[in-house]
Amino acid sequence: MSPGNARALRRPQLPRGWRRLSVRLPILLFRAGLGPIFRKRLLLLHHTGRVTGLHRLVVLEVxxxxxxxxxxxxxxxxxxxxDWYRxxxxxxxxxxxxxxxxxAVTAHFLDVEEGGELMVCYARQHPRTARRLCAFMGLPTYGSEQAFREAGRAIPFVRLDASTPSRP
Structure with missing residues (x-):
């Protein structure tokens, strides 16, 4: 699979019903002040709807x-x-x-090569989670470094850099 057509893979369906509720539950936990229970695995992203201008929340895996x-x-x-990506x-x-x-952060969208290398590193640290993510995305799950590199080229990654306050 070449990097040019890597992003044309099957995309999973968005959760509905009780599954959507279970996916949204971490938002309630963050809002209740229980964010530390997720350790360094999850974050709560605040974003603004591009059409409505309304405040939105989503929990994402780090x-x-x-x-x-x-x-x-x-x-x-x-x-x-x-929606959060858009x-x-x-x-x-x-x-x-x-x-x-x-x-306060600024989003930077990684290119496909950076994504490939990032996925290889992630798979070394979290092999089972990496294989599940690949399966979820409809990508090969045989677990070789090359397979994870190809998967990382297909998955869009975003780096959120903290803003440094300017000094007077």
Whole structure:
């Protein structure tokens, strides 16, 4: 599969009914001040609807976290059609909640090569989760480094960099 057609893979259906409720439950936990229970695996992304202008929330899995640089990388498991992804494309400056702390961030969209390398690193740290993500996306799940690199080229990744306040 070449990087040019990698993003044309089957995209999973968005959850509905009780599954949607179960996916949205972490938002309630973050809002109740229980964000630390997710350790460094999940963050709450605040974003603004590109059409409505309304405030929106989504919980995302952290693929990579750099505590020194204050940056978080997340994957768009539903692809570029996910509302949060499209909203960040329209307005990249936003706020995340990580644990109980809020951070002003700017979204940077990684290219396919960066995504491929990132997925290889993620698969080394979380092999079962990486295989499940690949299966969810309809990608090969045999677990070789090359398979994860191809998967990373097909999955859109976003790096959220914390804004540093300017000094007077």
């Amino acid at each position: 693929v990579s976290y750099d505590a020194v640089e204050k940056s978080w990388t997340v994957a768009a498991g539903f692809g570029t059609r996910a 909203n960040l494309r329209a307005q990249p400056k936003t706020v995340i909640q990580f644990g109980n702390r809020h951070h």
